[in-house]
Amino acid sequence: MAKTLYDKVFDLHAVRELGDGQYQLFVGLHLVHEATSPQAFSMLRERGLKVAYPERNIATADHVIPTDTVLRPYTDELGEAMLSELERNTGAFGLRFLSPDRGEHGIVHVVGPERGLTQPGMTIVCGDSHTTTHGAFGAVALGIGTSQVRDVLATQTVVVNRLKVRRVQIDGALGAGVTAKDVILYVIHRLGVMGGVGYAYEFAGEVVDRMSMDERMTLCNMAVEGGARCGYVNPDETTFAALRGRPNAPAGADWDRAVAWWRSVASDPDAPYDDVVCLDGAVIPPMVTWGINPGQAVPVDGAVPSDRDADEETAASLRDAYAYMDVEPGQPVGGLRIDVAFLGSCTNGRVSDFLQVAEALERTGLRVAPGVRALAVPGSNAVREELVSRGVDAILERAGFEFRFSGCSMCLAMNPDKLVGRELCASSSNRNFKGRQGSPTGRTMIMSPLAVAAAAVRGGIADPRSVFGTPAAPAAPADSVVPVVPASRPAPAE
Ligand SMILES: CC(C)[C@H](C(=O)O)[C@@H](O)C(=O)O
Numbered sequence: 500m501a502k503t504l505y506d507k508v509f510d511l512h513a514v515r516e517l518g519d520g521q522y523q524l525f526v527g528l529h530l531v532h533e534a535t536s537p538q539a540f541s542m543l544r545e546r547g548l549k550v551a552y553p554e555r556n557i558a559t560a561d562h563v564i565p566t567d568t569v570l571r572p573y574t575d576e577l578g579e580a581m582l583s584e585l586e587r588n589t590g591a592f593g594l595r596f597l598s599p600d601r602g603e604h605g606i607v608h609v610v611g612p613e614r615g616l617t618q619p620g621m622t623i624v625c626g627d628s629h630t631t632t633h634g635a636f637g638a639v640a641l642g643i644g645t646s647q648v649r650d651v652l653a654t655q656t657v658v659v660n661r662l663k664v665r666r667v668q669i670d671g672a673l674g675a676g677v678t679a680k681d682v683i684l685y686v687i688h689r690l691g692v693m694g695g696v697g698y699a700y701e702f703a704g705e706v707v708d709r710m711s712m713d714e715r716m717t718l719c720n721m722a723v724e725g726g727a728r729c730g731y732v733n734p735d736e737t738t739f740a741a742l743r744g745r746p747n748a749p750a751g752a753d754w755d756r757a758v759a760w761w762r763s764v765a766s767d768p769d770a771p772y773d774d775v776v777c778l779d780g781a782v783i784p785p786m787v788t789w790g791i792n793p794g795q796a797v798p799v800d801g802a803v804p805s806d807r808d809a810d811e812e813t814a815a816s817l818r819d820a821y822a823y824m825d826v827e828p829g830q831p832v833g834g835l836r837i838d839v840a841f842l843g844s845c846t847n848g849r850v851s852d853f854l855q856v857a858e859a860l861e862r863t864g865l866r867v868a869p870g871v872r873a874l875a876v877p878g879s880n881a882v883r884e885e886l887v888s889r890g891v892d893a894i895l896e897r898a899g900f901e902f903r904f905s906g907c908s909m910c911l912a913m914n915p916d917k918l919v920g921r922e923l924c925a926s927s928s929n930r931n932f933k934g935r936q937g938s939p940t941g942r943t944m945i946m947s948p949l950a951v952a953a954a955a956v957r958g959g960i961a962d963p964r965s966v967f968g969t970p971a972a973p974a975a976p977a978d979s980v981v982p983v984v985p986a987s988r989p990a991p992a993e
């Protein structure tokens with residue numbers, strides 16, 4: 500019987516059916532970070548349990564680590580304490596730890612793919628909602644909670660519900676200057692932030708087929724912001740080319756066998772879907788959020804929507820957003836003054852994101868506007884080293900960006916990188932919730948890296964197509980978008 504990738508991978512990993520739509524699923528790869536693992540390790544200790552398959556559990560540090568230095572001990576005491584705890588836990592339980600001290604660290608959703616750990620046909624979990632990112636490689640990748648982190652450590656299995664599958668088919672061609680970030684903001688705006696609840700999103704169609712792996716990761720990263728527990732793209736030649744030669748990818752005869760198997764897990768052409776949504780790529784504009792959830796987005800040359808014809812619940816959430824963001828219905832988003840520009844995160848902190856911005860800044864000679872604090876934070880240390888080797892750090896710094904060490908940084912501000920007071924931030928991250936970037940009253944507008952750069956140089960929200968001209972920088976070649984990881988130590992901070 501024809502099947503989707505989701506159903507094939509799910510069935511191959513289902514250990515047993517528990518009833519009520521629940522299954523015990525074997526986990527191929529469990530990624531661990533410092534924010535959601537401490538309690539899980541404590542629970543193992545309390546029960547005297549070991550980690551069942553240590554080699555299938557790999558840890559990194561991302562949420563709390565500072566980005567202005569790599570020198571230990573960190574001056575931020577909480578960050579230092581949480582990192583030390585992760586070091587202790589991974590040491591005691593025999594997990595591989597991608598240590599900042601060896602320059603191996605990075606945001607969990609950046610390091611998995613760049614190390615070739617993320618592969619098609621796998622089940623991947625992590626105590627982090629944006630685990631959906633790994634679906635870009637044709638994996639079934641799910642965010643889990645801390646008690647499930649405990650379960651996976653102890654048994655390498657997790658109890659999950661089987662999801663329905665919605666094919667989100669985007670055909671046609673994107674306009675010049677329109678990026679994967681705009682596509683996913685558009686999808687979420689159209690289908691709603693709760694539209695994907697109960698579904699896995701299979702992203703497909705001509706637009707997705709043409710995307711690089713970096714772009715597919717941006718797309719899948721935010722599937723969860725549209726309510727989908729999992730998002731994926733069927734593996735194809737782009738996927739295989741990106742995996743070839745990576746440290747943990749199969750090699751030699753194993754490679755050919757793996758590729759044959761990876762092809763076989765892709766959705767069958769006649770696979771049945773629970774729902775299909777078809778979108779035209781040509782009509783997608785550069786998007787920017789104006790409100791307090793990722794679905795409250797408009798074209799960058801659009802205006803804050805009115806609550807006039809909205810149902811009561813929507814109207815209430817619109818009014819909440821107007822008040823928090825200090826905007827009015829009908830007000831154009833273009834020109835809204837920003838205080839901070841943040842380039843980075845697991846959504847858009849990869850090599851091609853920074854290359855695209857550097858190309859635009861260098862070509863136009865534009866500089867960050869006075870009064871704007873602009874941060875460029877690579878998603879991993881390997882990304883940072885690749886950017887430095889290409890001279891991208893110098894280009895960004897000449898244009899007025901601070902070029903930092905890698906981490907989650909101001910995406911969530913569980914570290915010293917925070918907004919202050921009512922500051923408004925143009926951000927390439929994925930969430931614009933109230934207080935998300937570290938100040939309880941801080942404001943976030945989500946957009947593509949190019950739009951962040953446009954806002955940085957204009958001092959306010961601006962259409963990247965008019966600031967930098969079109970067509971925008973071509974995407975980086977597919978073989979360079981995810982660097983093959985070096986294992987060197989980061990250069991010490993000045
Ligand atoms: C800290 C972690 C639990 C959280 C998540 O699950 O996504 C964070 O990464 C985020 O982006 O909000």
Ligand code: SF4
Nearest residue numbers: 629844845907910911
């Ligand atoms: S970069 Fe942001 S979204 Fe991604 S894992 Fe870190 S905090 Fe979460």
